[in-house]
Amino acid sequence: MTSIVTGLQGEPPQGHPKGYPFVAGRKNVVACAKHFVGDGGTDKGINEGNTATSYDELERIHMAPYLDCFSQGVCTVMVSYSSWNGRKLHSDYFLLTQVLKEKLGFKGFVISDSEALDRLSHPYGSNYRNCVLSAINAGIDMVMVPFRYKLFLEDLTCLVESGKISISRIDDAVERILRVKFIAGLFEHPLTDRSLLDTVGCKLHRELAREAVRKSLVLLKNGKDPRKPFLPLNRNAEKILVTGTHADNLGYQCGGWTATWMGDSGRITIGTTILDAIREAVGEKTEVVHELRPSADTFASQDFSFAIVAVGEGPYAESIGDNPGLIIPFGGTELISSVADKIPTLVILISGRPLVIEPWLLEKMDALVAAWLPGSEGGGIADVIFGDYEFQGKLPVTWFRRVEQLPVHAGANSSDTLFPLGFGLTSKEEGF
Template identity: 30%
Template sequence: MIIDRRNLLRAGTCLGALAFGTGFSRMAFAAPASRRVESLLARMTVEEKVGQLTLYPDEVRPTPRPINPEINAQAEARERAAFQFDEVRAGRVGSLLAGTGVQLGRKLQEAALQSRLGIPLMFGADVLHGLRTIFPIPLALAASFEPGLAERTARAAAEEMTAVGVHWTYAPMVDVARDQRWGRVAEGSGEDPYLASLFAAAYVRGFQGVNLRSQRSVAACPKHFAGYGAVIGGMEYNNTDLTERELLQTHMPPFEAAFRAGALTTMAAFNDIDGVPASGNRHLLTDLLRDRLGFKGFVVSDAASAEELVAHGVAADEKDAARQAFDAGVDVNMGGGLYKRHLPALLGANAIGIERLDEAVRRVLTVKENLGLLDDPYRSLDPKREAQEVRTPAALALAREAAARSVVLLRNQGDILPLKAGRMIALIGPLGDDAANMDGPWAPWAKTGDAVTLAQGLRAELGTRHLTIVEGCGIDAPIDGGIAAAVAAARAADVVVLAVGEGQDMSGEARSRSEITLPAPQQELAEAVAATGKPIVVVLSCGRALALQGAVRDAGAILVGWFLGSEGGHALADVLTGRIAPSGRLPVSFPRTSGQQPYYYNHKSTGRPQLPGENAFFKARYTDVANTALYPFGHGISYAPVQYGPVQLSGETLPWDDDLKASITLTNLGQRPVEEVVQLYIHDEAASVTRPVRELKCFEKVRLAAGASRQVTFTINRAELEFIGGDLQLRAEPGRFQVWIAPSSAAGTSAAFVLSPLS
C-alpha cells in the first residue's frame, strides 16, 4: 500500500514531518470581528468590558466532586449563588466554569440577558475524556494510535456536554510529557510530539465538529501553553528549564496542530519559561503565540495562575500581577476576580491601554459569536436533550470500542492469553471489582457505580462457574487475611488474573509521584500469588508508565489497561478472552526503575553513548541499570507474531525537491488475525545541532489475516527531515539519514539514504 504524504495531509492521519509544527507559518485561526461585535464593544463601559474577561467558578451549579481549590469557601453556598446571579445581571461576568444542568443554566442565561447589553454567558467545563459517558483517559486513547478514534470520542463527549449546557471545554491537554512522575501524563498523548500533534488536532475536530455554531459543538481549549510537560522532576506546578529550541521543536507542535484544526482559545500554563511564568510571559503569549504562530483567538489563565505571579516572585502584589498577566497576553482570568478588582484602576493610571482592553474583549465576543451565542443565547440548553442524550447506547458502545483498542499487551509468554474456555480463573487484586477506580482522573460528573468493572466483564463473558474473585489487599493498604485468601484462590485456579496498579486519585493534576512503582501492599500480594507457581496475567490500571518490579514485571502476560472508563470491564474481558485481539501500542516508555526519569525514546545520543551490547564504563549510563526502557515507546504485541522484512528504499538518494519510498513486507506468522502499528523512524547522522537518536515520522495501523503478508510503503520527502536550527528557524540539511520501519522505537534494522543538496 502506498502512503502518499499529500493524501495523508488531507486525511489528517499521517502528517509527515510535523510540518504544521516547526514552521510556524502565519495563519488566521479566527474570522475578523464582525460589525455586531464592534457595535457592542463601542457601547460597553469599562466595567462591562472587564466583566467579559472574568471567568468565575459556577457557584449556582457546582460540580459533584471538586475540581480546583475553592476560591471563596468561607461564604455559604447559597450566598455565593445569590451573589453570582447579581454579578451576572450587572454584566460583570463573561463566563462560568464547571457548571452543568439545563434548568439552572437557563436561569443564569436569563440573568445575563437582563444586563444592560444582554451579552450571554459562555459555560465552560474540564471535560477531557467524557462527561457522563467516560472514555479512556487521553493517554490510553493515544495507545490506540488511532487519531480518528479520539476524534469520535471527542464528538460523542461534545454531544453530552451540549446536552447539559456546556459551550466550551478546557481540552485537549496537549503537553508533551517525558517524565512519568508527573501526574498529568494521564491527561495527554505521551512523550512524542508527532503523535501528540495528531491527537491534538483530532480532539479539536471532534469537539468543534464541522460547524462550531451547531447546538452539538463546543469550543476547544488546548492547554497548557506552553512547556508544562517539562516541569522539573515531574513535580506538579514546578518550574521548567527549557531552551527555546526545545520549546519550539518539542512542545509547540501539538498546539499549532490544534490551532490549525480550528481551536479558538488556549490556556496559559502554571510553569515558567526561562524564568518568566507563562501567565506573565509576553515573549511566550505574544511574540511566539501571536506574532510567530499567528493565533487570533483568546488566552485564558489556568485557575489563579495570574494571581500566582506574586508567589512566583515576579509581581509585587495582586495589582502588579494583573498588569503583568494582561500585558503579556492573558485575555481572560480564571479564578477569583483578579481582573475585576484591578484592571479598571490600571486603565485609569495608564498602566494598561484601552486598545489592549478592547482587543481582549473583541476576541472573547468573537468566540461567543462563532459559537452562535449572540444569535441564540439558549443554544445547548434544551431540557429534552438533557433527558435523552446522556449515556446513550451509542456512546457506551463507542466507549467499549475505544477502551478495547486502547489496551496494550506487553508480554504473553507461553500464549497464556487469550484465556482458554473452561479453565478456572482467579481474579485477584484490589482493582478487579472496583467501580470507583475505573474512570481515572478528570471525571467529576461520572457517577460511582456506573463503570463496568473487570469482574463484571469477566462474569458476562465466562459466567460465575469458572471465576473466583478475591480482593487480596487495598490499593495502598493490606487487608486482614487478604493475602491468605488470595493464595488459596490461586492454588485452586488454573490461571490468575492479577488486577493491580494505581487508584484513579494517584494520577492527574496534583498527583505527582517520586516513585512510580506499585504500592507496597500490592507488590506483596503479587509476590505471594506468584509463589504458588500458577500462570499469572497482570492487568495494570494506571495513568502513566510504571516501573514494574518482581513478580509483576516477570508475570507470564502483562496487559496495560490504563483507566478505561465506563465500559472498561467489558473491554478488558473482550481482550482477555480473545473476542478482540489487542492492538494498542505504548505512547510512553516503561522504565526499568523510577530513577531513570525523565526517560523518553527520542533522546540525544550524547558524546559518549552506550551502544547496544556495550557494558563499558565512561559512557552515558547508570552503573546499576541498563540505559534502555523495560518496554519502549511504540511497543505492543497481539495474539499472533508478525515478521518484518528488511527495509527497501526506492533509491540511495532523496533529491531536495522529490520523494523517496521506504517499504517493508509484513507477514503474520500466527493462526489469528492481527492489527499491527507499523512505525517509520528517522535519524539525522550529522546535523548542525544535536538530533534525537530516532524520531517517529509516520505510522499506519494495518490488519493482517492469519498467515497473510502485506507490503507497507511510506513516502519520505524533505519535510520529514526538517528541524529547528541554531537560528531557531526551520531547516533541512543535506547529508546521510537512517530510516527504520519497525514495531517499536527500539526495534528493527535501519537502511540509509542521502538527502542531496539543492542543485
C-alpha cells in the first residue's frame, strides 16, 4: 500500500513529519488510503459486513498498513462501509477521532464512502439528519454525497445552528481539507494540466503494466508427467487452438472498476487480449484457430499441437460480486473438460479470487496458470507461457478445495487445501 502512495504523491523528503499530508508537485496526485478499518476481515468476507475482533487484533492486523501510509504523507483516508463488532465505521467516534486522528496522528482529511451516511439507518436512507449528525461527530471531514446533496447541506446547516454539531468540529474538518488543498497546490493551480493527457497510457506505462502482468502470474500446474514439464509452450507449433470466454475479451481481463463501476465486456479500452498476444508471439507458420466454444468439427480434425483455454469470472464490484459457490462461471468447467479430453491443454484462469477447481478437472489439465485480472496488457501472459520470461508469482492466499472450508487461515485449517499460501511453480518445475 505504501508504494502506491509514493507512486501517486511522490516521495516525501527525509524528516517529513509523520501523519502530515504531502504532494510533491503538479505531476503528482492526492492519494487515499482505504477502507478504514478492518473491511478485509469481515465475517465470511462479506462486503459491508462485520469484523468481529478485539481492538488489539484490529490494530495489529488491519491498522498496520495505515501506519506506513501516514509515514509517507498520505493525504486522505476513506472510511469503510463495514462494521467493527456491530458498530458502523462511519459513526465510530472511537476509531475515527480517538484512534485515527489523535492516537495515530493523521493530519489529512477523513472522507466518507459514497452514500455511506444513508447506510447508517434502517430502512436505508431514513432519518437522514441523524445519520449526518452521527457521521460528522464521529470524525468524518468530507462527505461523498452523489445525489442528496441539497438535503445534506440543509441538515448539516441545521445541526450546526442548533449546536448539535459544534463549530470546533467544523473547524477541524475545514482545517484538514484546506491543509490538503494547500499541500496539493490547488489554489495556485485549480485546474488539471491537460498537457499531461498524452502521457496516460503511453508506451512506458504499457511496458510497466506488461511487466506487472508477467510478475503476477502464478503457475499452479506444469505437466502430467514429472519428467515432462508442459510449459513453456512451443511458439512454432503447427496449429494451436485458443478458446474460452476470456481469450479475446479485454473487459473480462480488466474486471470491475474500469470503464464503468461494474466493468463491461468487450473492447472497453485500448489494449491487448490474450488472443492478440498469442498471435503476436507465435511463429509465422503457426496457425492459430480461435473459437469461443469449439465445435465437433473442430475437434474432429485432431491435428492441434495444444490448446489454450482462457476462462474465468465476468467483471464485478462490491456486493454484486458476492458468489457463495465460487464455481468457474460461463460453463468454464465444462469447456476445460471437453477440450482437455481431446487436446493437451493449458488453462488460464482470469479471476479476482480463487475459484473451485475440482480435483478431477485439475487432473485433466496439462498446465494451469492463475492470471488474476491482468488488465489491458495481455502480452505479459504470452511473454511467460512461451518462455521469454520465467514465472515469478506466488499465491497471496491459500487456494481452497471446497467453499465449505472458508475462511482458510494458513497454518490453522489449511492442511486439506488445493494449493498452500505462497505456492507457485516455475517452468522448470512440473506437477502440482
